[in-house]
Amino acid sequence: MSGFEPVIGVEIHVQLSTRTKMFCGCALSFGDPPNTHTCPVCLAHPGVLPVVNAEAVRRALLIGLALGCEIAPRSIFHRKNYFYPDLPKAYQVSQFDIPICGRGEFTAIRDDGTDLVVGITRAHLEEDAAKLTHAGGRRAGAEGSVVDFNRGGTPLVEIVTEPDLRSASDAGTFLRQLRQTLLFLGVSDCSMEEGSMRADANVSIRPVGSHALGTKTELKNMNSFRFLERGIDAEIARQTQIVASGGRVRQETVHYEPETGEITPLRSKEESHAYRYFPEPDLVPVVPDPAWVDDLRHGLPELPVPMRRRMVGEMGLSAEDAEVLTGSPELAAYFMAVAGEADPKAAANWVRGELRAQLREVGEEPWESRVTPSRMAALVGLLAEGTVSVPAAKEVLAEVIATGGEPAAVVEARGLGQISDEDALRDVIADLMDANPDQAGQLRDGKEKVIGFFVGQAMKQTGGRADPKAVQRLVRAQIGGD
Ligand SMILES: [Zn+2]
Known part of the structure; x- marks a missing residue:
């Protein structure tokens, strides 16, 4: 200049x-x-x-x-x-x-x-x-x-x-x-x-x-x-x-x-x-x-700049996540409470993404909503342990926002639990191969492009409840089969 x-x-x-x-x-x-x-x-x-x-x-x-x-x-x-x-x-x-x-x-x-x-x-x-x-x-x-x-x-x-x-x-x-x-x-x-x-x-x-x-x-x-x-x-x-x-x-x-x-x-x-x-x-x-001054000094809350550093350095969040989640004291307190009970990175994704998106539809903020930090943490936990799939978790979240139920109870009541039982999934895939002989033939011949077709059909067949990773693995196992 x-x-x-x-x-x-x-x-x-x-x-x-x-x-x-x-x-x-x-x-x-x-x-x-x-x-x-x-x-x-x-x-x-x-x-x-x-x-x-x-x-x-x-x-x-x-x-x-x-x-x-x-x-x-x-x-x-x-x-x-x-x-x-x-x-x-x-x-x-x-x-x-x-x-x-x-x-x-x-x-x-x-x-x-x-x-x-x-x-x-x-x-x-x-x-x-x-x-x-x-x-x-x-x-x-x-x-x-x-x-x-x-x-x-x-x-x-x-x-x-x-x-x-x-x-x-x-x-x-x-x-x-x-x-x-x-x-x-x-x-x-x-x-x-x-x-x-x-x-x-x-x-x-x-x-x-x-x-x-x-x-x-x-x-x-x-x-x-x-x-x-x-x-x-x-x-x-x-x-x-x-x-x-x-x-x-x-x-x-x-x-x-x-x-x-x-x-x-x-x-x-x-x-x-x-x-x-x-x-x-x-x-x-x-x-x-x-x-009195000493009391005030020791009673200071955690401030946003040091909190951002801690989120990145200790909790493994991206700098952008940390910036967004410290956007207001209410949001920061909410997130920190969720992260105290669940994996911080997964919690950050859900709080920043799906939770805020769904709440925006109904005009609520996370800290005023029925999704208390422990309910949010419970849902993140159900996902992490594979009890629910991502689409099912979104449905559970919508239900918690509307009624305030506990995530585990919502999963139970609505039968949204993820199917990861391999025998059950193998049956689903076998039925799909019978129903689609052309694609089944291509799969056996090693045509990888039909894998996505079977995974998609299996997810559809189970109402989104199948564990997509398990389905992927089981479909792949059919390559070169008889
Ligand atoms: Zn006056």
Whole structure:
């Protein structure tokens, strides 16, 4: 790419899905009628006092621990001053020089299996602003704007990375796996669409081989990772063109329009001193008990990236199986429960394939269905020991989905057990050879192409219950026979 390399860092805002807001008792809500979850604290009436939501602190610590961050023994809140209609206090309570979570590191897995290591600069607690809606058009040229204070005061964790990313696709990989990790932690619903997870990217370019950082621009608030990746690529191209033609990149916030692929500058970026940060005098410092932090550390669930590694390394799954099966914490927990009682590879095939396909027809997810992990494991076991054939197992599965019966009982009740008794199968084949003398002659003469004919007929004759491997072997044994 014309002698320049991109340098990218990301900032992620995650709304914590706590029951109440960051500094008051108002309920969190999404989609409720506007201004129905407000109180004097989050509306900034004079004289009110905020109180820190302990659950928000717990979740911020979980995030920090999962990202390997240093946990600050004592952190404080600051006021970040700016005037905007979505901020009734005219300052946002945030953290500045002593965030609750300091340096850390997150390792993601690229599609080609290599490690993507991203330094975490910090993760801090703050409150969200209210929601502005611009009526009659976009911000510029809107007829007016209305404010919904329901969102104001929602607890946020802002995660900031080091400028360690070198491509848009690495940024996408990191963000997707970070999102999964947050979902496994259960701290947020991380919906890009509803805005409970928002990502900004800081993008600059520099000559390959240089270690200096170029002037960065900030690509704001993309509501999907795909658009963010495309926006980063567009911004890299724009900066490269500016620099290549002798110009200078200006430090500013830029907006990417997915429909046209165009980048437009929004405003020049504030320097942090413009916010006149000063310590929030109404809040005490956050001093988490070290024993509590230790408990949280030991209580962390298995996170998706290490789980994927374990699935591949210890359980013998393909990288793709592992990626799909860690797609949500619910699916991962379901699969792990099945794999605890059955062969993991066979379990992976069935959970990923037939189970999800059949459940899609009835609009259910595995973990909500009648196919409990132990029923799924039992079915995989019946297949492995040869009690049922694959087609019969699919039928059993359909029955378990519909009625919730135990697989072994369904096999028994519906006579779906596989016929592997060789004498019985030999009889079936002998009857077929009598009924089809031409093909039987060809088989005896060693014409291999008729083997498939007899196997197919034998499966049909037994309603799919014959063990296909045994049939294959027994038909083959007739070659050169009399
Ligand atoms: Zn409130």
